[in-house]
Amino acid sequence: MSLKLGVMASGRGSNFLAIQNEIERGNLDAEIALLISDRAQAPALELATAHGIAAQAFPYDKSDRSAFEKKAGDAFEAAGCAYIILAGFMRILTPGFIDRFEHRILNIHPSLLPSFKGLHPQQQALDAGVKFSGCTVHLVTQELDAGPILAQAVVPVEEEDTEESLSRRILEQEHQVYAQAIQVLIAKHHAMA
Numbered sequence: 464m465s466l467k468l469g470v471m472a473s474g475r476g477s478n479f480l481a482i483q484n485e486i487e488r489g490n491l492d493a494e495i496a497l498l499i500s501d502r503a504q505a506p507a508l509e510l511a512t513a514h515g516i517a518a519q520a521f522p523y524d525k526s527d528r529s530a531f532e533k534k535a536g537d538a539f540e541a542a543g544c545a546y547i548i549l550a551g552f553m554r555i556l557t558p559g560f561i562d563r564f565e566h567r568i569l570n571i572h573p574s575l576l577p578s579f580k581g582l583h584p585q586q587q588a589l590d591a592g593v594k595f596s597g598c599t600v601h602l603v604t605q606e607l608d609a610g611p612i613l614a615q616a617v618v619p620v621e622e623e624d625t626e627e628s629l630s631r632r633i634l635e636q637e638h639q640v641y642a643q644a645i646q647v648l649i650a651k652h653h654a655m656a
C-alpha cells in the first residue's frame with residue numbers, strides 16, 4: 464500500500480509540487496492525501512486542488528497556535544496520513560503537535576544544518592562567507608531546525624551570489640532531496656510491512 468502523506472505549506476508550494484510530480488511519474492510509492500495551509504491565499508492550496516488533492520486553510524492565531532494545530536492534526540489523522548511533510552511551512556510548531564506526531568514530521572530547510580537555523584538561512588550563509596551551502600531534510604523535534612538529518616545536498620556559493628540567486632540554486636536541490644528522503648521512508652515502511 465502506498466504511503467499516505469499530509470503536507471503543510473505556507474506559500475508558493477514548489478517543494479510540494481516537486482514531490483507530487485515524482486508521485487505522478489510513478490517514482491514515489493506515496494499519496495498526498497491532504498494539504499493544509501495557515502494562509503488562505505497560499506498558492507500551494509490552488510496547486511494541490513489542481514492536482515486533485517484535498518486542500519484546506521485553517522485560520523492561524525499566534526496567541527493560540529494549538530487551535531490551528533488541533534484542526535490540522537485531526538484532519539491529517541482523519542485522512543490517514545502516516546507522515547506530515549513541512550514544505551515551506553513558516554510557523555513554529557508547539558511541543559504538543561510535535562509529540563502527537565512524534566518522529567512522523569519532516570521538514571526541509573535551505574541550509575546545511577546545523578549551520579544557519581531560522582530565518583533567511585541563504586543570507587546567513589552569504590554573510591558568513593561560506594563556500595558551500597545547501598539544504599537539509601530532517602525529522603522535526605522540539606528544538607528548532609535540529610532533528611535527525613535524513614538527507615542533504617550541497618550547493619556551491621558563487622562570488623556574485625545574492626540571496627535570491629543562491630536561494631534559487633538551493634531550491635533546485637531541495638526539489639531532488641525531499642523526494643529522496645521520502646523514498647527512504649517508503650523503503651522503511653515496506654520493510655516493516
Ligand code: GAR
Nearest residue numbers: 474475476477478550551571572573
Ligand atoms: C523553501 O526554500 C524551504 O526550504 C523554505 O521555504 C521555501 C519554501 O518554498 N523553508 C524554510 O525556510 C523553513 N524554515 P516552496 O513554498 O516553494 O516549497
